[in-house]
Every structure is written in C-alpha cells, then in structure tokens.
Amino acid sequence: MDTFVQQLVNGLTLGSLYALIAVGYTVVYGILQLINFAHGEIFMIGAFGALTTSLVLFRGQTGLWVLPFMIIGAIIASVGTAVLMERFAYRPLRNAPRLAPLITAIGISVFLQELVRLNYNHLPFTSWNPFNLPDAKSRIPFPQIDVVTGPAFQIGGVTIQRSAIFTVGALLMCAALLWYFINRTKTGRGMQAVSQDADTARLMGINVDRIIVVAFALGAVLAGIAGVAQGLQNNNIDFRMGFLAGLKAFTAAVLGGIGNIQGAVVGGLVLGIVEGMATQYIPGQFGGSPWKDVWAFVLLILVLVFRPQGLLGAKAVDRA
C-alpha cells in the first residue's frame, strides 16, 4: 500500500508539472489551432530567468522571501520570450498553410535552446560577463530555498519532498486563478469567444490580436512557474530540459482534450500518475524508470486511436 501511495504522490508531483506546461499548449491551440512547439523552451527560459534573478539580485541567498522574486523573474523571462515569439515569428504566418508555423516552431525551439546554451553567460561574440553567470553548456545547480527545499517529510512509509508540495500547491493556485480569469474577467471571456469563432468575436468588438498575445502570455506565466518548480525539484536545470517536458506536456494536453483547459490539468495529472504507476507496476524487464517515457508516448498513441478527442475533449480533432 505504501508503495502505491508513494507512486501516487510521485505521479501527482510530476503530473502537476506537466499540467502547468500543458495549459500553455491548450490555450494557444484553442485560439489559433497552432501547436506552439516552442512552448517547452518557454518553460526552460522561465527556469533560467529564475536562476538569473537569484544569482544577479540576491547572490544566491536562500531566504524564503527570495522565492517570489524568482518567480517574478521567471515570469518576466518567459512571458517576454513568448510575446516576442508571437509578434515576430507567428503573427506574420497567421494565414499561411498549416505546415509553415509548425516548421517555424521547430526553428524557434532549436534557436532558443542554442541561444541559452551559447550566450547565457556572455553576449554573442564577446566574453563580457559582468554578473559572473555560470556556463549553460552543462547542468547548472539551481538555488535552494529555505522551507521549500530541504529534508523530505515522512508520513507513514511515504516520502514527500518539500518541492513536491510547492509544485502541487502552485498548480492548485494557478488553476484557481486561471478559472477566475477565464470565466470572470472580460479578457478571459474574450478568449472564450475568440476560441469559439474568431471572426464573429472580431465583429463583436474583441481585439483578436490582443487576445492572441494574452493567450501566449498566459501559457508563458504558467510555464515560468513550472520552470521554477522543476528547478527546485531537480536541483539543477539545463538548456535541454524544455524538449522532453514540452513533449510530455503536449501529450498531457492531447490526453485531456486539446483546447480544453480543465482537460489539460486532468491530462497532466493522469499522465503523471500513469508514469509513476508504470515505473512500479509493469512487471519484468520493460518496467522501471528507463521505460517510463516510452509508456507515456504509448499512452499518447493509444489515446489518439481510441479517443482522439481526449478524456474531456469537446473540440473536433479533424483538422487538416
């Protein structure tokens, strides 16, 4: 029983992280029918934003009061990147054939990864590094924060990491705020309108371009927070962390029904739990952590075969 609960806890932690990122995919897809493939990199840049804030402004201090600033730093970095990306890469392609933005997304993804890898600690073609930032070509230790990281809690036979509580808590809070934003604010209802029918929404006086920027920014806020959570959990970050996390989060979004925000949260949690359980309960040589990513993608394929609209999905998937 203990092992089951333990895997459930691990799964929920992982799933919360996926859910936070998955919201970004689903919001943008709901409005533009665009898979923002570079969203994983937004998550990565969020983590680096938090790291930079901590190193530059607080010189690696560990007080809990640093954490809010780190989160703000992460959000500024990720939202800034997302908005620039929308403005300069995606907007000009608004009416292009569907292949074009997807290829652009791959390009952005590679570009952002390389930008961080090569130029995190100095400007291009110089070695100017006033804040003594570390080299991003290898893993960078993420600053540890009092209270949020440190010795794990033991409840019965179950170990709960402090960072796991932070991650799950962040998801709960974000989900509540997101619900409020989508359903109770003017902009949020504007987003719903645009995702239902952009042309009609425009006729009703909604600024569609602005809504699209807001959608990108909204996803980026959650991705930035997820970046901080990931850093606290793994104790280190690197420029590659966005690729697999992004792919998993997309799987989560599809699992829940892409375009559906509750679906993304549910899909993320389900995916996390399935991964946790697969690690523990798939017998024989194909169980265990080396295969957990494989099982996650197998799940994605199975969902597409048997329930292409996702667990909670309402959106039609039949789009060429």
Place this chain on the structure above:
Amino acid sequence: MIRIPNIPESVVVKHGPKAWPLGLAGAGLLIFGSLLSWSFDPQVLGDLSISFNPGALQIMAIAQGLLAIILLLADKGPLTSLGQWADTALALRALATWALLFMAIVLVAITVEAGGLVNIEPGGWIAFLGAVLLFAASRLVLPRETRDLGHARLPGWAEILVIVALMAAILFGTAYALGLSDAWEFVLFLMLVTGVVITGIRAGFLTWLGHVTTRHKHVLMLAAFAVAFLFPFTQNGSDANMSIASQVLIFAAAAMGLNIVVGLAGLLDLGYIAFLGAGAYVGATMSTSAFATIGWKPPFIVVMLVGGCVSATLGLIIGAPTLRVSGDYLAIVTLGFGEIFRLSMFNLDGNNGPNLTHGPNGVPAIPDLTFGSFNFGDTHTLLGIPLARFSNYYFLLLVLIAFIILVFARLNNSRIGRGWVAIREDEKAAEAMGVNVFGLKILAFVVGAFLAGLAGTIKAHQDVSVTPDQYIFLESAFLLAAIVLGGMGTVAGVLIGAVILKLLPEKLRFFADYRLLLFGLLLVLMMRFRPEGLVASRRRQLEFHEADEELAVRVEGDIAEVVI
C-alpha cells in the same frame, strides 16, 4: 536577397547615358586592379601579393569583371542581339551588388588575416574602386523590354552542349570548392557562385535554361548522373571529401524519402529519422560484427530488403492508427514515435530488456560490405585513379538515390501521386472525388519508411557503428529543414537543400558552435520570407502567395501548356 532602395527617377533620366561608360570603366578597373597585387602579406588567402600573377580570388574578381563587360556590351554595343533576350539592367544590378560585396569581404579578410589595413596593396583598392563604380553605374542603367524567352531557341546540339557545359561547371566547381581548406576562400567562392546564379536568374538565363532542360529532360538526367558519377575521379584518391560526399548522399536519400511523405502527401513526419535508424539497426544486428545479436547472416541484398520491410512495418504500425486523425496530431505522434524508437534502442541492452542493441554503446565494428570478391573497404584503381573506401560507398549510394528518385518521379506522375497532391491540397474535397484518402496516406507513409530503411542498412556499414544518439529528434528536424529549404515536392530542390545543410557545416567549421543557432534562425526566416523553398514548384509557390495574381496567371499558363 539584398534590397537597395531605388534611386529617384529624375536622377536616372539625367545621368542614365553616363551609366554605360561608367560601368565599362568600373569593370575595367576591377579587372586591372585584380591583375595587380592585393595583399602585402603573401601568406593570406592563397598568394595575392604578386602583380600579373593573379591568385584564385583575383581570378574570381576578373571573372566578375568580364561578366559585367559582357552584360554591358549586350546592353549597348556589339552584343545587343543577345541583349534583346536578356534583362541586362537587372542582371547588372545583381552582379554589381555581389561584386561589391565580394570585394568588400576580400578587403576585410586581408585586414583580419594579415593584421591591419596597411596590408592592402593599391591593386586591392583599385579593384574595390572598380566595384564601386560598377555598382553606381548599374543603379543608373535603364531596364528595357525583352522578348519572351519561350521563343529563344538554339539548334538542338547547341542546347545539349549548354547542358553539358553547365554540368561540367557544376562538377569542377564542386570539386574546387571542396578542395578549399581556407574558410574565407570558401565563403568568397560561395559568394561568387551565388552572385553569378542570381545574375543568371535576373537576366532570365535560368528561365531559358528551364525551357531548354524541359526540351531535353533525359539529357539533363543523364548528365546530372554522369557528373555525380565522375565526382570521385576528381579527388585523386583522397578519401576525406568522399567521406563528406557519402554522408551527404545518405542524408539526401533520407530527405528524398521524407519528401514523398511531406512534400507529396503533405503528412508532417517529425520522427522520420527513426525509420533510417530501424534500417541501420537491422543492418548492424544482421552484419557479421562480433557485437551483432541476430544469428541469421543472409547476403546484403536480403538484409537491405529486411531493413526496408522492418521500417515499413513500423511505419504501418505507427501510421495506421494516427493517419485517421490528420494534421498536427500526426506530427506529434511521429515525434513521440521517434523518441520511443531512440529510447527503446537505448534500453534494449540486456538489463532493461532483451539484449538487441547493446544500449547506449550501440553495435560497433560493423565490417565493410562485400559483393562477391568486391570488398568495399579496399582501394580499387579505375582508369589509373585510386578509389578508396568512401568512394565505393558513394557509388552504391548513388545507385540507391537513383532508385529513390525513380520511385519518386514515377509515383509523382501517376494516379497515386495525383491522389496525394489532392489530399495535400484539400482532404475533404479529395475524398468527395473518390480518392482513397486513408489508403493513399498509409501508402505514402509506408513507402517513405521503406526507402529510409534501405538507406539505413547501407549507413550502418558506412558508419562502422550504430548508436542511439545518431537518431535524435534534431536529425529529423534537419531532414525536414533540407526539404523546406530546397523546396517541398521537388527533386532538385531537396537535393540542393540536403547538400547545403550537410556540406556547409563540414566546411565552415569555424562557426561550428553557432551552427544550430543559425539553423534555427534559418528555418524561421525561410518560413517568413520564402516558404516555398529555394527551388519552388510553381503550384506550391502559388499556395504560399495566394494574393499574387500575376503568378496565378503564369501558373495556369504553365498547366495549360502541359495539357496541350
């Protein structure tokens, strides 16, 4: 390319007549300056320090000067009959811009390499001044009416001669470019080629060439393959460039296979490298390597077929469920599949599953292929020129590429190909017209996978070892980029794209670190400014520029021509 604002019309009208003498003077100065010494230091950029003994770069500058003189004389003077056809003004503008850029970079290169501006000798400055004058003149030349190039014809033998000459130029140009070890010289040579090609496009030469090559399609194909076949003979037995060339061919073969899936049927496959990998792993595990895990050792031709079939089966398994949900989902599912493949190969090491692939270490020490007594590892001498290991693989790959191009072309011009295009353009309409959408999509997927599997088996032997990290997502992205860069659904475009993407990083090692950064940027800019690729099929061009009425009329004209 580079856009320079047009100068006001009043200036052109006032100074227009001066353009011709000014241009001739500029071209003359460019040639004269190139005959003199450019650099004080004989060590840099080959030897450019001796007057009246031009080095390679100086010869390139002279060539540009001569081309400018020909264009000027075609504009006004003894060659005007030629000028009736060619748009000399536009061509001159392009040529002069690139010549100026060329000279500027030469001066920068000398300054950087030799350490200081003082190292530039008067010749360099004179040539630069010539380029500046030529540039100024080219901005003043007035464009004229030209005649329709569709009516420009030479005698048949002369047209064939042009094709042969062009192919010879490509052969020796490539061999020369590969032989350049200095990065500056390589870049400058590329600039020369780009400049000349753009001049050709502007002058309408390439349009004419297009007409010629459609009149002599078979000659062109034969000539292209003859050139590719002759390439190893230009290397004097050196295997270094052949190693790059055979890598390029593998890459091109895979890209051509993907071109069927993406370019013809419009299915975005982001895990295509896995099919190449499946073929490679079949080739490796069924080879006679001591680390091979499958006991059955059939002749290589059987291994190839098995590799192709394994890949095709994987394609079927992954395609059958996902091709029903079209579009973006397919992209992500194939991406997920690519990861599943890589992780599986990584894990099947005996600890986490049956030992099939030796996990992260892969299958090393794969022996060279042997056909009868012909061992691909040995050096064979043909016509007095030694052909070493990579040349042998090069020839084999050439046969494979020829086969893939044949499959591509035959499918493209068949009922199946038309079906694919119909699906790509509008799936619902295609279905309504009675096209078997699902079947054809599966077919595209499976054929693409099969061809990649074939290429993979050869790749295993050529690379000697097969490891999972050769088949990461980035490789799939590269293949896709080759297609996008070159032009989706075209043969020539994809081949050019593959060559550019594989060859440039090999030669430009000094920016090796920034390679991927530029690659990402290139994809974004390409989609923004020229989404149809370098060599665009007309239909695709129209798809991306729907508002362009003039283009639409031209495309319709072309289609009508074909029907008649």
